[in-house]
Amino acid sequence: MTSIEKRVQDIKEDLDFFEDELQKYEYIIDLGKKLEDLEEKYKTPENIVHGCTSQVWLVCEKKDNKLFFKGTSDAVIVKGLVYIILNIFSNSSIEELKEVNMDIVYELGLSEVITPNRQSGVIGMIKKIKEYALKA
């Protein structure tokens, strides 16, 4: 199991703890509130994630052979999802990120918000993360 797969499993376990769907989203809202603020200077058009109905910004930093991500959104639940995605993918090796399978996030069971439709911001984020890795 790669470190990314391991982190997905950990988050899945956290989310599976909630039997009630609304409680799960309360938890995601709380995660959104925990997300570190992204400085205004990073909220530029090139950092916008395409495919989001809400505004999502994603910033990448390279240290040694690893990529670190920062991001935020103007919607609270989406912020929570950004928190989850950053936790899964940040601090990963470029090689591992290049090989990321988009389907990995479906395991989180958030199919209503992480859908393969054209408005899915989460898929857009992972695509952008992969692009950063391929360019790094």
Add this chain to the structure above:
Amino acid sequence: MFKEDFPYFKNSEITYLDNAATTQKPKSVINAEMDYYENYCANTHRSSFGDANKATLNYENARVSLQKFINAPKKEEIIFTKGVTESINFIANSFAKKFEKVIISSLEHHSNITPWHMQGRSLSKGLEVVSCNENLDFDFRDYENILKENPNSFVSITHISNAFGKIHDIKAIIQLAHKYNSVVMIDAAQSLAHMSVDVQDLDVDFFAMSGHKTFGPTGVGAIYIKEIFLKEVDTYQTGGATINEVDFDSSTLLDSPYKFEAGTQNIAGVIGFAKALDYLSNIGYEKIEKQELILYEYLDEQLSKLPNIKFYNTIENSIGSRSFNFKNISHDDIGILVDKMKVALRVGHHCAQPIMKQLNIKGTIRVSLAFYNTKEDIDKLIKALKKALKMLA
């Protein structure tokens, strides 16, 4: 209880308030489609055996149903399409491209914007946009100024805004356009679900209609073309069913409507669409409009009690859809949470990004009603919104 006519409401626990996106289908529509596939599935206008004749007859009867429904003088003026988007693209490419200027309004949805961009038209370069006032009313003064400067234009305007439910006074819009020798197409995507239409009374030149937004099947719609324009409209695509005679040097086309309906059409869909029109006729628009007004006023009254709600228009001259936001709360968050509470509505830009940009918003929360909705549906919505607001506070 109109809901009893709709199997969806028996099978689903969802409080369905996304009728501007698509409507639910009555049992009679579903049965008619099933009947075609199960009992007489054959192609139209080609073969002459019994089932083929029956399919052709029912298909052509559907054309007459729609003709009568909108009071078109002739059945040749009714062309079936995939829907409003195809109807607009058809007329844009086969007729309106000959015009120097096209006039739209700022409340158009993308289906009545992008076809013009594809022709290379942009603001003031072949495309003129009539503005709306603070209450999203069509600005007739601006419209007349544009027409004065650009007579002989093609005007393409929505009847009812999908994003805000705003009803344009299309009769006045058409009259003014004709005064300046312009030709008018009305995008009636949202119309037939809410109000009766008489194309002769309106004196409209082109009228684009949707099946699935009118309790009919998806993938079917129509365009009414006033007879005097039938010969001026070029064929959009040709092939099977459009042809009179073909050899390897040339082809001659049939007359309207056949020359405009290339290939095998959505036969079951067209037959189902006619059943939806029958269903509406049996209830009658008087009853439908009365029921919708009660619901619309109740919706507005209940929503208005919610804290920090922001509307963009009053409910005067509006129907069906109510669009709003809450201060400092993302419409996306509301959309996700009310979905968890089994309430279906739409959040976002509603395929009308230009007006959202004009209002300086990313989108709205849109509740869109049909006559089968109830006050209980609205109560469930309000309860879900209150809970979502509490969670997001």
